[in-house]
Amino acid sequence: MTVTIMVDGKKSGRTYQGIGGVTSNGMTKLLYEYPENQQKDILNFLFRPKFGASLQMLKVEIGSDANGTGGTEPSHMRSETDYDITRGVGLRMAQDAKQRSKDILLDAIRWGTPSWLTDNERKYRYYLNFLKGAKDIFGLDFDYLAPDENEGDYSIDWVVDVLRPGLDRDGFSKVKLSGADSTEDWNIAPIIEGNADLKNSLAAITRHYKQDSPQSLKECGLPIFNSEDLAPFRNKFSFALDMAYKIIRSYASGKMVQYVMHPVIEAIYDNVPYTCKSILLAANPWTGHYEIQPSLWVVAHFTQFIQLGWHYIDSACYSSVPYSYLTLQDSRTQDVSIIVLNRSEAIVNFEVRLENISASCLHVWLTDEDQQFIQKKDIRLIDNKVCFSLVPKSICTLTTTTGQQKGHAEFDIPKEMQFSLPYHEDFNSYELGKQPKYTIDQSGAFEISTGGKDGRQCLKQVLVNSQKPIDWERRPTPLPYTILGGQELTNYKVSFDFCMEEMPERDYVGYVLLGARCNHASLTCDIPECYNVRLYHNGRWFLSCGQIVLAAGRVRDFSLCTWHELAMCCEQDKISAFYNGTVLATIVDQSIPSGNSVIGSGYNIVKYDNFKIEKTGNLPETCRRYSLCADGIEKTGKWTEVGNAADNYYRTLLRSSEKGDQIAFAFTGTALSLIGVVDAESGKADIYIDKGKVATIDCFSTSKMFRRSLFSIHGLESGVHEFRLVVSGVHQDDALGSNINLNAIELIGGLVLSDCSSG
Template sequence: MRTTLRTNSRLVRRAATVAAALLTVAAMNGQASAQARAAAPKPTITVDGTSAGRTFDGIGAISGGGGNTRLLRDYPAAQQGEILDYLFKPGYGASLQILKVEVGGDTNSTDGAEASIEHSRGVVDCNAGYEWWLMEQAKARNPNLKIAALSWGAPGWIGDHTFYSQDMIDYLTTWLGCAKQHGITVDYMGGWNERDFDAAWYKSLKSALLTRGYASTKILGGESWGWPIATAMKNDPALYDAVDVAGSHYNCGYMSAMTHCSSDADAQNLGKPIWASENGSEGAEVGAAPVARAINRGYIDAKMTAYINWPLVASLYQNLGFHDAGLITADQPWSGNYSVGRTTWSIAQTTQFTSPGWKYVDGATGYLGARNGTEGSYVTYRAPDKSAWSTVFETMDATAPQTVTLKATGGLPGGTLHVWSTDLSQKGGATPRMERGPDLKANAGTYTLALEPGRVYTVTTTTGQGAAVTTPPQRSQLPLPYSDSFAGYGKGQEARYFSTMNGAFEAVPCAGGRTGSCLRQMSPVSPIQWTDETSNQPYTIMGEQSWGDYTVSADVLLEQGGSAAELLGRIGTQDKNNNGLNAYHLRLSDTGTWKLLKSGRPWGGWDTTAAPLAEGTVPAPGTGTWHNLALTFQGDAITVAIDGQTQATVTDGSFGGGQVGLGTAGYHPVQYANFSVTPGTTPALSGTYKIVNANSGQLLDASGGQTTDGTPAIQWPDNGGANQQWSLARNSDGYYTVTGAASLKPLTAPQATTWPGTQLGLWTATGGPEQQWVIAPANDGTYTIESRANGYALDVRGASTSSGASVDQYITTGGTNQQWRLVKVS
């Protein structure tokens, strides 16, 4: 992922630089003819209302496939409403037309586990999870929104651990019944995400939908790579009748520039809609240009009539794999901070000017120029009654301005055309938004539109569009002490700020004589997995990566023999798809055996055969009684306490800080109450330091010893210069300024830009968030340094070990090129 994003951003910057240089040279030499040729009019695009074209099914996004919407549920009401408006409200932001959600299965499905409605056979809770809330909120904003649903995994009781079973069909129709209770009509139901399909199972599912009152719910088949579903439908009439839409994933390239999209003859000649039913996986900022290409080129190249982006939002913790992917980043519910990504506006350029049911106009759809997309593409849509039309242009790869002309005919309206555009060519400064430009007037029946490189344009006869502007609160740290008794939650609720990675942790009435609600691990058997991680014990995490020294404590109650509860501390980076976790675990079994374990990336140490850091026994807690577990971290010292009695203190400096969590040593019920995190005595950093990269061994350096505004930050071998020394001072909010000792100017993210990969530098002090940093303990005595403005980490570009390599802001990866040693000078 990292390499791809770097390469794409460099190519875009290089293309823009080359284009600017060529234009400058031409002007200096008086060679205006070259520029004139670049801007010469293209042949007229005739927008003919009688032209053939398939039916447009919409643009959407996915909530699910891994807990990516989890933290949005806990946002303050004001900011939560703003984010939801940006996503779903017509004429406001992305104005999504399809919402696809995960049918929860209690198993990790990328960056988290979505709650099942039926953890145990026959025990149904139609309020479990947060997808119902999201669907209700989305439909309230756009009643015409289409809802699709898909399973990544499933509870383990289903089909004796067999997904393609009658149990699974029954489970899905029960889920549809829950949707009906919430007033939600599900328009499309899929099978098993990115697994081979079962034709007989699809036929049985269709029969069940028809006989159980869900005839309006269409089957979206395939939902994996390529188009084998289309070939199977062509050769099997019963399967053809059962499946209403054929879907394929990442047919414009996985985490790529999406310059070309593909389908095969069987898909294009199927006689039923074919969809890009999952695409994207890219950051809210860097994904905008690929999405702009894919929305257009998915139809031009492959005749796909819907584009669905994974995921909807990046509302998950920063130590998880895809924490910047989606349309909006919203990872701090305690502060209310969020960032509307460029991808929001890339999508808005189509959704705000069309509706599902419109028709593509094939005669006014294609590529600009003769180089198959290198100058851009365009797609035209018209209303079914020909009362309105819109054409969307993208010029992502163009290197010079160009001009197009348009002409409306075939019963389509003429008159004034409105023009909106989003500039995706600039990577610095604030995130661009869709903006309205001057209207177009016809001249002799044609319209002329000038297109600049790196932009998306929409010309339209429609009105009612808009680009909202809001001011989110600044980022802030979740302060300690923090506590949650869990007593006040309603049955089935998840605890505030907790994000479950496996299993299901929900509120239930307390056992053991305690009143009120407690948190309980609800999944009784290992689920049908999607991620296939080697260790899939249930656990749930919360808190700040910046937490270093603290005590985490919780009361636990074991409900059955052979079970064990866990308390987690200093949780760091989790590998993608839950394939490893940096963390310490305190485990207590019903027999009184306890262990202090350390897990890593990939998984290691988190099993019954691993050598623990410490172990011992206490009087057997048995079942049905409450006991307290506590872990205290102070520097490299880790202290274990059970029921208030210290059991051991060990020394281990592998992980210097991180989140906290609750877990079980297998799929069995455990209850939790009186959760708390209290701060230790970590002194503030103060004084002057050399800041040394853990990967390269080189120092953070103000390039060339310069002191002027804009001096770039690089890495350089230690030369003893004052330009390699930095004064650290912490403010009352817990953020640091990192000030050059030679320049007396702070390290700054220029213009508080949201673009990952932007080189940092020196600027005159303003006190803004772009000059404030979280400095937090990481691994083996190192620190991470993250911007308050956007949460990006101080990063050596490309993990380079070369002298002079750029020091940037970049999404957190857990790599050693984002870890720094602080060597005190004075």
């Protein structure tokens, strides 16, 4: 079978308005802690025209200090009188993008809501000051603005009676409004035909995670945007092609003329929600290492060949599960570009026929799993027709344009290295009001302040309970904490000096928190999954693993407005907490074998100084983590991949309940942990090391917990060892099933060998 693509240059469709991405929720923060050279290259790969992803629009979060998914974007106004437009990194990225691509479109939207926005007058001031600050301080003019909460409520009266006339009056008449960024339905779309004022106030209809639209909307006269959709998951090339399919389908089926991926970059730790998806990974700022994902070059198949203002040729736009194609034309030059996608397992033959287009040949660029963005031999047109075959699982672009390139970094990409110890931060090298490096706020606002222990600067959690933002509709914001440091740290001591101020409200119960081995920050309002010590303003303390209290007591000499010290030490399965150098408690627990550090508090003012992460004894301080899909790990039986949830490392989870199913590998190292999920449907398995049975594990738990150590062993002799897990197919009486759920292996002092056998 041959698929025919008819390209008629006289049958132009709607106007193309770009492919871009979202910077929000702290997911860009680590980028701006990269060395200057690598930071420059990364931004070029994202935004420089005809170089890399060459993104054509950028959507910025209007900060509120609420957690929108994986972190917070600081608010530019925390009260009616507070104002600092330089907080956060969103506008800085927009400025950097604009410097590289002067035609890039800018959009803005908020997730949470500052608590003081109690009426439309205050709400308008909040939006107006964002636009003014963006223009006055960063030199940015926004093209679009979403009037209300991301995927939340939408007020028509606010748009028609307040926001649109206010912007027109105050010098921002060119800022276009859109709506309603919903995931549930088309929201305001059915209303606009009966509401002329609303329709006249809007410049586009927006929807998230949807690639088709009703016919009535297509005929409404306003452009339609897919204003947020998934960036590809990192662990499979097929996800990159899925994104290409969504881009094509958004127009072929939905007549959507803009596609926006979330996030634009993954510059955040992958133990927070909604990670392991990106076109570029940049989460190693201490070395400058970054990784360009194959999906970046899939995006380039669109953005390097079609430009803002081009027109779709509807007859040459089509989407189906096995193959799809999208065609656009520059009405000024008559240049044409055809993007063709083959997601099937078979070769697909295509015939392209050009009508009312003058061309002698088509330039061809190809991407598959083995090679990305490679220019192939030109195809000459014979009788305005070309025939070609597209290999399975690939995408290609045929074009009359030139000037594209597979850009290369100007500076070397450093090797990935784990976070090195010792690490000491006194917070004296930053501007006041800024966030220190390597921190990812999940709630609250941790900023540089005066009044450190030595009289200089310190870190300060500045939000009080009355300033707690109104949550984004899709997730609660937890009590304040920030995550920092290497995710593969395992044996280490972490400490800081702290000063807890008087409680902001008389009845408020405040505390300070120090955490170690943070391996999972869930979507709940709970503190993260880590070992943590919390000291309350009345002297009560709790040592916990996540939410589970392991020890508790009271210190008698604690006082507010005085500097004290908290410390935690993790040595294999021994966890200790210290206050002013005295041991509060030592417990034995192996639930969480690795992770980074946490600084936290309630919604009360706490200052922190002399933050340290140090080695402990002679134990190795880092582990090496492997996905169960890594080379050298042998799986026998009926193991199945059961999901791509970000709760799991690498968005992978292998499951079996069949007696006798096995996981086996050879490894070197002195310690090993097997990471997976415990829940009410889990059962038992036997563990063998060097052919001898060493344990039977029971993965049952009344509460579902992710990234837990199902088995850990320390003190192995140096050399090669063999590991084998055998599913028992049995469970305890209270369990609802016999599942074993696995998603990672952690090794200390060694690595998985590629020549493992099942023994």
